[in-house]
Every structure is written in structure tokens, then in C-alpha cells.
Amino acid sequence: MARVAVEIVTSFVLNQDHKIAYRIYRHPDATTDRRLLLIHGAGVAGRFTWEAMQHFLTSWSEILVPDLRGAGETHHQLGEEIPFTVHQLVEDVEALTQQLDWSSFDLGGYSLGGLVSMLYKERNREKVEKQFLLESAILDRTEWQETVQIREQYAQAAVHLHGDDAATGIKAFLDTISPNRRVSPAVEKLTIDRLGERAKGFAHSLEAVTAAIRELDREKLLAAQGDVTSFIGGLSVEPMHHLHQSLADRMPNWHYFLVPGTDHSLPYQKPRQIARMMDDELQRYLSA
Structure with missing residues (x-):
């Protein structure tokens, strides 16, 4: 059964000339007193x-x-829309957790947010406990050069997003990241509209991710992670499944789960199923 948060706090912190928006959902009926930080992907707000x-x-x-730079509030x-790096996104999250005095918590990230969460873990190992990834950026192909080539396609899509034809860039992005998606025209339009709100x-x-790929050492980053549960959409490309199975x-x-009937949009498509799996994975982690 869906629960309603007893309290929702909405506020901002200031970091590097940016007002970083965030929401806190409080559930006093939770089975533990643990805290969870969830970081969204590119283009769509955390909420x-x-x-x-x-x-x-x-x-x-x-x-x-929180809302990352370039999205939400x-x-x-x-x-103004100012370019940024993934390291600045990590610094924003660090500033937020420091101001809120979150010194120990579980951490989840989706797509771009997955990369940000892994970088945060690498820099703040003592703060982060259980980790969750949903189709994290840079973890989409076994061969690193293939990952680099895919990111160059996203860079081409970004060119359209800077111009007057944002929808073309968004469609190119979706065709690259979710080539096997099965959605209605209405859902496709909603996705394009949301991603186009702050093109x-x-x-x-x-x-930012394309630039990061040119400097990151993926193996070093993976070695810095703790107990990770990684969710991959069942309709996502096979090379992504091969990578996460090989990591497991x-x-x-590293604990890999295929989520049937979903593509890269899995947090929107199966929130109840993924939430149940996250709860189960936390219990496994706590009982280990």
C-alpha cells in the first residue's frame, strides 16, 4: 500500500552561486530510523x-x-543556465548533506545521479552505507571504448538542445538510451515535454557526463563502492546487462537485478516493484 509522507520539507541551500533545491519526505512509521538520499538523472527534477x-x-x-543543477527548482x-561538471554536482550534494547534518545515510542514484552518487561515495566513504543504482551513467557497456562512443552520440543530441529544435535532440537522446522502449504516444510526449522544460x-x-568520461577511471571508481544493488531495465540493451552481470x-x-517490462525509464515505470526490491535488499545488507 502506498504511504503518504507525514511531513514534506521543501527548501534551498546556497552553494557556488546556485540555489540548490531539495525536498525531505518524513515517514515516522518506517521500519528503521535510517535515512536515504536519492539523486535524479539528467533533465527531470527529483520530485x-x-x-x-x-x-x-x-x-x-x-x-x-535534491534537484541537481540544470533541473527542477x-x-x-x-x-541563467550555466555549464557545470559532475564534480560540481558532487560538491553541491556535499554542501547539502553538510548543512543538513546528514553524516550517515543510504544512497541511491538514477542515470546521471548514479554517477554522482558513485563519485560522492568515492569522496565520502564513511558517510554512505547501502547503495542503489538505477541504470547509472558510464555503466552501460562492458568495453570502455563503446561507452565513450555512446556518450559522443549524446553530445550530438546536446547540440540540438542548445538550439531552437530541442525536441529533435531529446528524441535522439531517447533513441540512443532506450532504443527498445515501448511507450504510448502520450507517454512519449510527456517525456519530451519534461526533458524540454529546461533544455x-x-x-x-x-x-557534463561526456566530459567526465574523458577523465574518469571506471575501475578505480568501481573499487571505491560499497554494497551496491544495481537495477537494469529488462528492455534495455543486452550489453548493459552483460556488464552488470559480469560485475556481480x-x-x-555488486548485486544485479533485471526489472522486467522496463527500459531506461524504470523509476517511472515500476516504482512499486523497485521500492519493494530496495526494501528487501536493505534487509539483506543489514542481516549480512
């Missing part, structure tokens, strides 16, 4: 990404959902 899912999560008493103080911010998010085979801390 739209996680609000449905948080209704079904039963294990966390507080759930913190987070803006530069001058109201330049979306473009900056894609460009060689890393005892």
Missing part, C-alpha cells in the same frame, strides 16, 4: 523521478531528494 517510489519505500524514516542566482540545463547535464560475478558487493 518527478522519486516521489512515486518514496510512497512505497517502507524502510527509511527520512528521504532526501535549482538555479543559478542570476537565473539547456539538460544539455549541460549530458555534456566478480565483485561480491
